[in-house]
Amino acid sequence: MHELPILRSIVGVALRHAVEAGASRVLAVDVKVGELRGLDAAWIQSYFDFVTEGTPAAGASLRLKESKALFRCRSCGATFPPGPHAGGDVACPHCSSKHVELASGNELLIESIDVV
């Protein structure tokens, strides 16, 4: 159910940028989605079609690009995927530092739009 406000936001941003660019139609919207978002591509497309109906983005294709979850080590800068960890803490596989942060995987970003 939270897909609907997300889609309204995506379409709203796309239309705003299209108007600012003096475009008459939006043909495609590129969105980067982190895998941790758990958004279902099929549902997203049908919500997109519903929300764009009657707007200059009607019939546009929504292209989702999934980004994988990655951690970044704050000590040595290395990035690494979350793997199975025996202990309680995540540690950098290169320098064993426990100062790590999520570097990607939870994005929800409109990258670009194609317009005419």
Added chain:
Amino acid sequence: MAEIRTIDIKEAVLSENAGLADRLRRRLMESGTFLLDVMSSPGAGKTTLLLETIHRLRERGIRTAVIEGDIESTVDAEKMAAAGVKAVQLRTGGACHLDAAMIEAALHELAPGDYDMIAIENVGNLVCPAEFDTGAHRRTMLLSVPEGHDKALKYPLMFTVVDCLVVSKTDYLPGSDFDLAALRAEARRLNPTLTVFEVSARTGDGMQGWCDWVADGIRGVADARDGALDC
């Protein structure tokens, strides 16, 4: 035939909500009011934990109000009122989460300066509330022992956006196959800086550490306000 142009945008989805949430966070910081967002599935014990927390914080001189988010009914707000706690009920009418605009509306019903903390009891749901910044200074999720320890795998986003995980209803642990170590490992895999508390609001076990963490958040906001006034 007009030429197809590609326009670079790089704008976060829900940026309007995020902007409003940031403004609310700043405004509450200026009035010295700590905003805490409490999220969980239905029945994990948000209302019980909040009531017990508010009661204990009151003994420390901390004044709290609550914003209750529910799809329907005013049951939780009535429980709060019966315990002498100021509560504002938000009925979302079907929406599965609260957002910053709803919190802004609820704040009109409260004088933030009258409270050291305003706690949001979000709609019972581990999926949708994770997406919407409510303007809270800290976000907490509850996972109750009867729900099982494998939830981090099922609701990964929630685990990445919260500052604190409260494992609630630990009085159900004896005789259960709930694996605390597995949950901690899985949760920290998603959120390495996550603070974890094991709490039973019914027996009081673990309440002290959790209340200290909340009080620390309240102090942080009060110090930030005082620091800003000094400048």
